[in-house]
Structure formats: structure tokens, C-alpha cells
Amino acid sequence: MALTVGVIGAGRIGKLHVDNLRLIPQVRVKSVSDVVINHLDSWAKEKQVEVLTSDYRDILNDPEIDAVFICSPTNTHATIIKEAAVAGKHIFCEKPVSFTVEETKEALEVVEKTQVKLQVGFNRRFDPNFRKIRELVQNGTIGEPHILRITSRDPEPPSIDYIKSSGGLFMDMMIHDFDMARYIMGSEVVEVSAYGAVLVDPAIGEAGDIDTAVVTLKFANGALGVIDNSRQAVYGYDQRLEVFGSKGAARADNNRPTNVEVSTAEHVLKDKPLYFFLERYTQAYIHEVAEFVKAILHNEPVICSGFDGLQAQRIAEAAKKSLETGVPVKLEEVNPAAAI
Amino acid sequence: MALTVGVIGAGRIGKLHVDNLRLIPQVRVKSVSDVVINHLDSWAKEKQVEVLTSDYRDILNDPEIDAVFICSPTNTHATIIKEAAVAGKHIFCEKPVSFTVEETKEALEVVEKTQVKLQVGFNRRFDPNFRKIRELVQNGTIGEPHILRITSRDPEPPSIDYIKSSGGLFMDMMIHDFDMARYIMGSEVVEVSAYGAVLVDPAIGEAGDIDTAVVTLKFANGALGVIDNSRQAVYGYDQRLEVFGSKGAARADNNRPTNVEVSTAEHVLKDKPLYFFLERYTQAYIHEVAEFVKAILHNEPVICSGFDGLQAQRIAEAAKKSLETGVPVKLEEVNPAAAI
Amino acid sequence: MALTVGVIGAGRIGKLHVDNLRLIPQVRVKSVSDVVINHLDSWAKEKQVEVLTSDYRDILNDPEIDAVFICSPTNTHATIIKEAAVAGKHIFCEKPVSFTVEETKEALEVVEKTQVKLQVGFNRRFDPNFRKIRELVQNGTIGEPHILRITSRDPEPPSIDYIKSSGGLFMDMMIHDFDMARYIMGSEVVEVSAYGAVLVDPAIGEAGDIDTAVVTLKFANGALGVIDNSRQAVYGYDQRLEVFGSKGAARADNNRPTNVEVSTAEHVLKDKPLYFFLERYTQAYIHEVAEFVKAILHNEPVICSGFDGLQAQRIAEAAKKSLETGVPVKLEEVNPAAAI
Amino acid sequence: MALTVGVIGAGRIGKLHVDNLRLIPQVRVKSVSDVVINHLDSWAKEKQVEVLTSDYRDILNDPEIDAVFICSPTNTHATIIKEAAVAGKHIFCEKPVSFTVEETKEALEVVEKTQVKLQVGFNRRFDPNFRKIRELVQNGTIGEPHILRITSRDPEPPSIDYIKSSGGLFMDMMIHDFDMARYIMGSEVVEVSAYGAVLVDPAIGEAGDIDTAVVTLKFANGALGVIDNSRQAVYGYDQRLEVFGSKGAARADNNRPTNVEVSTAEHVLKDKPLYFFLERYTQAYIHEVAEFVKAILHNEPVICSGFDGLQAQRIAEAAKKSLETGVPVKLEEVNPAAAI
Incomplete structure (x- = not known):
């Protein structure tokens, strides 16, 4: 084999x-x-x-x-x-x-x-923190999920050239969080309401994009969600997630290079979050590829399908439309089988 | 004196x-x-x-x-x-x-x-955690504020009778967070977009109210904010706040009865958040009253004025309207002097 | 009454x-x-x-x-x-x-x-953190206790005049920890081995005392313990305790003015421990007095008796002797009833 | 190359x-x-x-x-x-x-x-947490080191057969901590005082060994240290270290599989420490080998020399003698050059 x-x-x-x-x-x-x-x-x-x-x-x-x-x-x-x-x-x-x-x-x-088989590269599904939270939702530990909160902030903006060809913040960056939202909640997004702003760098605005966004979501199961993004968190790559439900809540904090705590006359300090996405998601990238290979060798379903890729894009397009029109945008419910 | x-x-x-x-x-x-x-x-x-x-x-x-x-x-x-x-x-x-x-x-x-002198009883302004975050914003430690996140969840819903006479979740519960948003950001709210749901208890819906809400805010200074509320967090009174800016971020976590951590063969566990609001805000209630007395005796401005009370109500009304209409609602900018 | x-x-x-x-x-x-x-x-x-x-x-x-x-x-x-x-x-x-x-x-x-009735003022017995750890030992949550670790460091040394009349580090400062050791473990100390040094200020040595100490203990129940003291922790009053047993472990960390975490381009930082002992043990002092009053009004045993005061002194004397002689010192087992 | x-x-x-x-x-x-x-x-x-x-x-x-x-x-x-x-x-x-x-x-x-070149396999020197603490000592962040605390507890005891041929707890288990003590403090151990007990399993005592130990150390630079070991921490592999000095303190906590925190009506809980030493020290084992290869290819000194191996053994022997005699044991100071 x-x-x-x-x-x-x-x-x-x-x-x-x-x-x-x-x-x-x-x-x-x-x-x-x-x-x-x-x-x-x-x-x-x-x-x-x-x-x-x-x-x-x-x-x-x-x-x-x-x-x-x-x-x-x-x-x-x-x-x-x-x-x-x-x-x-x-x-x-x-x-x-x-x-x-x-x-x-x-x-x-x-x-x-x-x-x-087609697997789409939403690497964060394979991160041990987020995967554990999905399990806690799936196995009922936190009950029915009511509120999802995702914070996802890059350590620094990409080049303006990249931004121009990126498809915009929703398609390039928040698309990870749209996928994560569906993955964690086990429910489709049915409505999106987007707020965006240019607060990090005016050049990003001039390139036609935003650099800061807060997007609220309604899920098919009635739950609510919110995602916030920034292109620049000066303290590092900020990747956190929290889900709140009828029986409890679960939250994932940032990963840090060490857990050393230093106390001096001035401060008590600890490490900043891992800065670079390849470092932060080292394990996720390893698991992602291993799971793809396993799915093929054992003829199992992939963990992140083409339909998942499509749905994340649909939400990103709806968010973009909401930002442009200033009002929430509904998404049609789709049957995965008939989706394509 | x-x-x-x-x-x-x-x-x-x-x-x-x-x-x-x-x-x-x-x-x-x-x-x-x-x-x-x-x-x-x-x-x-x-x-x-x-x-x-x-x-x-x-x-x-x-x-x-x-x-x-x-x-x-x-x-x-x-x-x-x-x-x-x-x-x-x-x-x-x-x-x-x-x-x-x-x-x-x-x-x-x-x-x-x-x-x-008139001081309005938004006790949370006097909580040491939140007060410190306000100072960090005011003294520039975190730079220009870009994103505000408030989580505010009660340990259990009030009686249905209370809910009927409460003015609704926005006026009774989230009004604290609307005030906190203005206090922390030092900027007025200019637009509100509200999502609400009945997920905790159908009787709350039958009484004409919601029990779960996610509300996004736009501030006059261009920043964005989000508040989430639930009438029932089974693990206790969940009162957290985070502000993210151009030079950093600051966040306040829940207070707990002790900081003891217990490790057993099954778990590593710590205390749940303080359950009862009078316990959670013991210090805040003490400071609130002391500051009021000080403002009178030294003829200084109060920390939470009638105008502050009015603005929180304005935002609550806008949130209610947004929930009813399904679209964001703009707030007129008002001059405190001419407000009344 | x-x-x-x-x-x-x-x-x-x-x-x-x-x-x-x-x-x-x-x-x-x-x-x-x-x-x-x-x-x-x-x-x-x-x-x-x-x-x-x-x-x-x-x-x-x-x-x-x-x-x-x-x-x-x-x-x-x-x-x-x-x-x-x-x-x-x-x-x-x-x-x-x-x-x-x-x-x-x-x-x-x-x-x-x-x-x-006689109650001796070992205030730390009434601290919510330490009291919870005692309960966890008493109710069997951590099983049979095996190892006790106490860290107790003052924010700054007292005056040399005070040191001269204090009875020395063991009698003045570590006596609190000797009492805590008995209180947590529910077992008498049967042997003491002391290491001491003058590392903070040579004047303390010239006054005939030490400013840094590590003392190991053997308990009647077979368990072991260690206490470390310093007269000067530049980051504040460091008061921690941990007990390890057959079914788990429990540890108490320092208390801080707020739980706010600040992330900047340079650091992630939180508050230093409370500096002043009256601030750190505010609750303990309140409970201590309330429990004394309760013991009298209800004719109940006091939580910290004269015998407890005597035993802490016995251990302090043994520690002093161990430091002077360079070898461990055994303590006679005493029957509380016949002790005096 | x-x-x-x-x-x-x-x-x-x-x-x-x-x-x-x-x-x-x-x-x-x-x-x-x-x-x-x-x-x-x-x-x-x-x-x-x-x-x-x-x-x-x-x-x-x-x-x-x-x-x-x-x-x-x-x-x-x-x-x-x-x-x-x-x-x-x-x-x-x-x-x-x-x-x-x-x-x-x-x-x-x-x-x-x-x-x-000879490198001895004290893998923990290469752990990112402990390495960072060594750097903080070396670069003066915490000032002159005064007190070292090491906690090192295995998740479960080895077989009795293994224990019989292991050389005993000091030579087999605490030898890692003796090496760590020298590595962190940058100073030789000059005196050892050992307390040991059989609290985990009487069969370990029958095999002539102990399963619980608290050992205090004096260093050539005047500092004091303490190491505690247990053969069985039911909550996992407990590997912590703290150094306290004239300008501050630094401490390393355990590593955990995820940083997810779960709050329910019963508990707030997080992951137990990594259980298996190969998981806990995955990075350390990788770095250890890479540094050895680098030392050869670039003709640099190894990070853990034969002399380091020898000194750890000397301390282990002294600890054993202290346990047997019941009094502290002094170590001769040795010149690395003339040591062998």
C-alpha cells in the first residue's frame, strides 16, 4: 500500500x-x-x-x-x-x-x-486546539452551540501587490474563518452581516480592500457567530476561537514558543504568540497531508471536501456583498449532494 | 467635610x-x-x-x-x-x-x-479589570483602538415576570455593555447591527424577548466592536472584555474565588468564574459609591454622567430597532452639551 | 449574643x-x-x-x-x-x-x-487559596499527601533594626510557613534540615541573620516538604503553595490586582503579584477575626490554637539549630493534650 | 560537509x-x-x-x-x-x-x-522552556541567581526489575535534575542534603530504592536549590523549573497537548501535562542530535560534555550517601581540566 x-x-x-x-x-x-x-x-x-x-x-x-x-x-x-x-x-x-x-x-x-478524491487546504481544521473544540461540540460536552467567536489576526499585512490580486480580505483571509465556523458548528451559515474598515494602512484602502473586519453570522441551527480580522496584530499571529453552548463553553488560546513566565521589578511577562503561520500551524500542516494520504489509501472521505471549499467561498461572497450594500445578506441553503 | x-x-x-x-x-x-x-x-x-x-x-x-x-x-x-x-x-x-x-x-x-450632580449606576466602569483597560487605551499603550470585543453572559435567566417588565435584553442587560463600549473606546457609537435568538428558554421568546444576542458596533473614530450576551452561562457569570489596537491588545478575563489549580488522573481544573454579580463586582460597587461621594465633596465631574446614561439607552433603542428591521441602524451624533 | x-x-x-x-x-x-x-x-x-x-x-x-x-x-x-x-x-x-x-x-x-480561648494570629490559614488546598487534602481529592512545597518571599527586607529584634528569619518569617505546613498536611513535623544564605544584603548577615533559606521537612505521616524564603522578591510578595499526593496535586499561585493581559510588539504582560501583605491577605485578616468571634460566640474550637503557635516555634527553633550545626534536627513527637 | x-x-x-x-x-x-x-x-x-x-x-x-x-x-x-x-x-x-x-x-x-568529541544525552538541556530560562540567567535578566526549584515527577514507576538494575532514583531519575541544576545555575554543586521515602509502592522499597525524594543543594556561587522527585504523578509527566534571583524570577510550566479551556456547570478544565517523556521532549531530542552534529561539523564544543556527565554522577553519589547517613554531604570542587 x-x-x-x-x-x-x-x-x-x-x-x-x-x-x-x-x-x-x-x-x-x-x-x-x-x-x-x-x-x-x-x-x-x-x-x-x-x-x-x-x-x-x-x-x-x-x-x-x-x-x-x-x-x-x-x-x-x-x-x-x-x-x-x-x-x-x-x-x-x-x-x-x-x-x-x-x-x-x-x-x-x-x-x-x-x-x-479532492481535499481543500483549510489547514486550520487539523490544528490540535481547534480539532479538540470541534470534538467537544460533536460529543455534546458543551451542549447545543449558541455563540461562536473567532479572532484571527495576521502579524503583518501582505504587500499591496499581493492584496490587489488576493481577492480581498474576505476571500483571502477570513475564508479560513468561514470554513472554521462551519467545521466547529456543524451547521451551515444562512446569513452574514459585515462591517469593514481601513485602520491599519490607507494604502490597503486605496488598493480597494479593507484591513479590519467584524462579521456576524447566523447558522441554520439558530446559533450566532462573530469573526474579527485584522491584517496587523503587532504582537504576533492571533488565532483564537471560542464556542459557547447550553452546557458550557470551550476556548482555544494562542500557541507560544515556550511557556516561560518571567517576573521582574517592572513586569510579569510571557512569550508572544508564534509569529509566522508556518510555525503556528506546523502540526496542522503535517496532519492535513497525512489525513489526505490516509483517506486515499483507506478510501475514506476527506476531512475538508470540495463542497467545503465551495461553501467557504459562498460565505466570503456574501460578506463582500454585505459590506458593499450595508445590509445583511442571506445565503441559500444547499444540499451538498445537489450543490454542484 | x-x-x-x-x-x-x-x-x-x-x-x-x-x-x-x-x-x-x-x-x-x-x-x-x-x-x-x-x-x-x-x-x-x-x-x-x-x-x-x-x-x-x-x-x-x-x-x-x-x-x-x-x-x-x-x-x-x-x-x-x-x-x-x-x-x-x-x-x-x-x-x-x-x-x-x-x-x-x-x-x-x-x-x-x-x-x-447626577451619577448613573453603571457599576462595571469601576471594576479594576475594566478600569485598567480603559487606562491602557487612554494612555496610548495599545495605540489607536481598532476592535472591541465584549462578552457578557449571566449565570441564569431572571424570572419570566422580570423579563416582561425589564425593557428587554438590550435595555436591561446589554445596556451595561453599550456603556462599557463608550467608556473603553472613548468614542461614540454611530451604527448598530443586532442579531438575536431564543436559544436558552422558549418562554423568554413567548414573553417577547430574546436570550442570546450578538451586536456589532461602529464607532465615530472608525473602530469596530462586537458584544455577545447570553442569559445563561452554566459555568457562571462570564464578564470579559478585549480591545485591540495599532500598538497592541489588552484583555480582561473572569474573576474566580481562588486561583487554585487541581490536577488529578482525570482533569486539570480551576475554579469557575464568580457566579453572583454582587460577588463579581464587589469592588466595583464600593468604588462606584466612593467616587460619587468624592465627586460631590471635591466638586469634580462624576465618572458616569446622565449623558452617559442617555447614550447607553440610545444605543439600546437602536439595537432593538436593528433586530426588528433586520438591518443596521445609524445613530445621530450628538453634542453632550446640546444633547438634552 | x-x-x-x-x-x-x-x-x-x-x-x-x-x-x-x-x-x-x-x-x-x-x-x-x-x-x-x-x-x-x-x-x-x-x-x-x-x-x-x-x-x-x-x-x-x-x-x-x-x-x-x-x-x-x-x-x-x-x-x-x-x-x-x-x-x-x-x-x-x-x-x-x-x-x-x-x-x-x-x-x-x-x-x-x-x-x-486563645487564637494565634497565623493569618494565612484564613486565605481562600490556602484554605481550599487544605480542604482538598482533607477530603481526599489529592489522596495521601507526599510532597509539600511552599514559596514565601517578601517584597523587601525590613530595617536592620527590626531584623536585630525579630528573632531571625525562621522565627519571624518562615514561622508562617511552618504553621502552614502543619495546617495543610494535617501531620506534625518530625525532622528539619535547613540551608541558609546571605544573598540579598550583607548587612543582614552582619546583624546575625540570613536573608535566603531552603528548609526541608519530614512529617510524621512519612511525607516530605520544602519551604523556600527570601527577604526580597523584586516583583512583589510571592506567596505560593503546592501539595502533591497519591491521587493528584493542588497549587495556589499569587494574587494580582487585576487579571488584565497586555500584548504589545515587545511583550505579553500581566500584573505583578500584590506587593503589600495587608493587601495580599485582606480577606484572610477579615476571616481570621470573624472566625475568632464565631468560636467564642458558639463555643467552638479556634482554627489556630496556642498549641499550633507552640509547634511552629518548635520547628523554627529546630531549623535554627540545623542551620547552626549543619545537620538535620529531629523533633520530639508531642501529644497536644500533654504538650504544655 | x-x-x-x-x-x-x-x-x-x-x-x-x-x-x-x-x-x-x-x-x-x-x-x-x-x-x-x-x-x-x-x-x-x-x-x-x-x-x-x-x-x-x-x-x-x-x-x-x-x-x-x-x-x-x-x-x-x-x-x-x-x-x-x-x-x-x-x-x-x-x-x-x-x-x-x-x-x-x-x-x-x-x-x-x-x-x-563526546556528548552525553541529557536531553532536557535542549528543551525550549529550560533553554530559555538558562538564557535569562546567563544574560542577567533575573540578576544573580539565589534559589533554584526543580520539580520532576514521572507519570508512573518503571517495573521493579528495571528499578533493581537502574542504579536507584538518584542515578536513574534525579540525575537529569542534577545536570539541569548545574546547567541553569552555571555553578557547581558543593553540598547535597537528601530526604527520601517510599510512598508510591512498597515493592520499590523492598527492591532497595525510594520513590519520593526532596534534595537540597548548595552551589559554589552561594545559591541554594531544591529538587523534588516522585515516581508517580497520576496527572502526567510533571516537569517544571523555577529560578529566583536578585532582579527577578523565571519559571517553566508543563507542556500540554492543547491549550483548550473547557467550562461546564461542574468544572473549568484544561489538558493534563503530556504523559510520555518522548512526547514531552520531542523537540529536545531533535535539537540534541542536531546540536551534536553541528558541534562535529563546525568543530565547536558540545553542549553537554563528558565532564557534565561525570559531575551529575558525582552529585547523585553524594545524594545517595546523604540519604544513607542522614547528614549533608560535601562535594570536592573540581577543575574541569584536571577532573579526569
């Missing part, structure tokens, strides 16, 4: 997946593609990657390849998903699946027909 | 104020009134209260009385404020000032004319 | 007891004595103290007085205890009872004969 | 080092030896180990091997160290180096002559 994998896109996240795949005994990372590859030789050698190509179709056409990781820019995701599905490859695709709900639906239709 | 005080209404909160006033050397609690007084004899004797009357006007007519505490039912507040002001008494009035903005404005007009 | 009290010694702690006694409805603080009283007039008036005298015997001779608080210098305690007992007054005596085991035993013999 | 490694002993810890060595790009784990190897075939294949032998001398005789990891039983360490040193191999040796100071000194003499 083994799995041969190709990775499309060898940027930061593609390389991370290679490292994490190599921790799994059953996996062989055979091929990597990127638009430019000449700088990747020694890296590929060290990682025992056998094929390095500038054309991802070389990977799709390789009959030895069982599964592909799509880590290329977002605007290529939908096309590659469709081609990979037709080629019979299982697919791990980074988030978001695309910039529009329509494009994602088209891709999912092909996946549906070809019956390959 | 001394102050003679009369207390109108000898329910739970009136009696508490008597105890706290008696801690202040300069204060003499001369008189207490209540509709029914025959059961209060031994209590009054123990507290060295000299006059016990069923007519609060006896207090207003007593030339020795410098200040009154209005702790009677909400529907009597505005009338008594006006009469007390005309009688030249300084006034401490429990929250809310009244059930309608109009009624409050009328009362404040009389206070304005008579130039007596 | 009421109690008339006289307070002997109106220094900081005597005045505190007056304030705390005045919180108890059944108590009348009739008299206060001190060697010098002319500066106490306005204080006594404010506190409604009726008799102010420079001779404590005026209190002992007053037939209205039911109980006395001995808050005079340590070298007067034993004498006044004996006289008060003979006068039939119940006695609250500040710690330590005396500077020598012999002197204390003599005083206790008189108390024993006259059958008045 | 690369390093070829052989691992002697393929038990739990030997296998762990293989995994961690394989994370380092410059390392090739060529050979593994164990007394019995037939069950290791598939494991060796998966880990790309090229040579599997039942005779460790095959590794020592292989000219390609640059360094060996000695993970065989303690009674073989000294012999293999000497042979490996003579063969010119750098050495990583698990703790303790041997069961007697004499044997260790003999081994270190050979290492000294042959000038190979």
Missing part, C-alpha cells in the same frame, strides 16, 4: 507539503513542477524528488502518479483540478479553490463525475 | 449601597425609604439608619440630606430624579435612567437646570 | 483588627490601649472606640470586656496572655507567641487552667 | 535518534547494531539503514563511520566509549555514562587523549 505523489507549484507551501509528505513512510514524492525550475535542482536532490519539470502536465500524464498537490497561484486551481480529475489523479488543492463560486462549481462537477 | 445621604428603595441594591456608604468615614446614611418598611426595622437599626419612611418625599424634604440614591423600580427613576433635582439633592440613580430616551432627556433637562 | 472587645497595641496590625472587628455586627470594640495614645484621638473617635488608655490593664480589669487582641511587641505577648487568661478574657494573640518555646509553654499552661 | 553515523543499540531511544538524525540533510545513518537484530529488517529498510549487525565492533571498525550513538544498556557504555574513542569516532552517549564515578573517569581519560 503506497502512494506516488506529484506537487504542482514549488513555492513556500509546495515545498512544505513535500517535507511533510516525506514524513509518511507509504509516500513517494516523485515529481515537482513549477513555472521556473532551474533554481530548484539542489533542493529537489536533497528531497529525493526524481522528476523536476516546468510543465505540470508531465505530472498529470505520468501513469505512476496517484495524487497531485495543487500549490500554484489561485487563478490556475480550477483548470488544473479539472485536468487532474480527468487524468484520474486524486487532488489536494490549496485554498481558495478559485476566485468565483461559478468557477469552483465547474471544477467540482468534473471531480464529482470522475470520482477522484 | 461630610455628606448626609438618603437611600430610596431598600431592595438588594439599595441595601448594598448602604453597606458601601458606611465604609466611607465622611458619610452619614441618615434615611431610607421603601414602599413597605415594617420588615426593615432591625436592619435599619444595625446599619445605624436614623429615619425609615415609606414616602421618599420625606427624604427629599429633609434639609439635612445632601444626596439621594435612587434604587427604586426603573419606572419611578425619571420622576424621582426630577423631584430630587428640584429639591437640590445630588443624585445617584441606578441604571437604566428610564425605559425611553424621551423620558430620560426630560429628567436630564431638570438636572441640567438645577446643577445638581 | 454580642462580644465586647479590647485591643492591646494600636500599631498597623492592631488598627487593622479594629477595622475588621467593626465589620461584624455582634462586636463592640470598646477599648484600645497603647504605650503612647495622644496621637490616636481622632482615629479612635472615627472608629467609635469608647476608651483609649495607655495601660492595657485597664482593659483587663474592665468587666465588660469579653476578649482581647494582643498586638503589642512580641516580648510582651506571654505576660499579657497570662494576665488576660487570669482575668478571664478570651485571647487573640499575634504571632509569634514569644521568642522561646519555654515562655510560650508557660503562657499556655495558664490558658489551659483558665479555660479561656 | 557530511556525517556518517552508526547507532549502537536499537531500543526505543536508539530508534528515536535514527528518526531525528534522518531529519538532518548532512547526516547518513549507515549502520545500526543490536544484540538481536532479526526483527529489525523491515524497520532498517524503511529508515534506509544500510548495515544491520549484531556486533557493534563492525561499526567501530568501519572507516566510513564518523560518529557513533551509544544507546545500549548503561553497563556497556564505558567500554564502548573507550573503544569508540580509540577508533577515532565522535561519540554521543546516553545518560548515565556509567554506574560509578570511577568507571566514567576512566572512559573520559581515553576520550581526552583521543580528542574525539
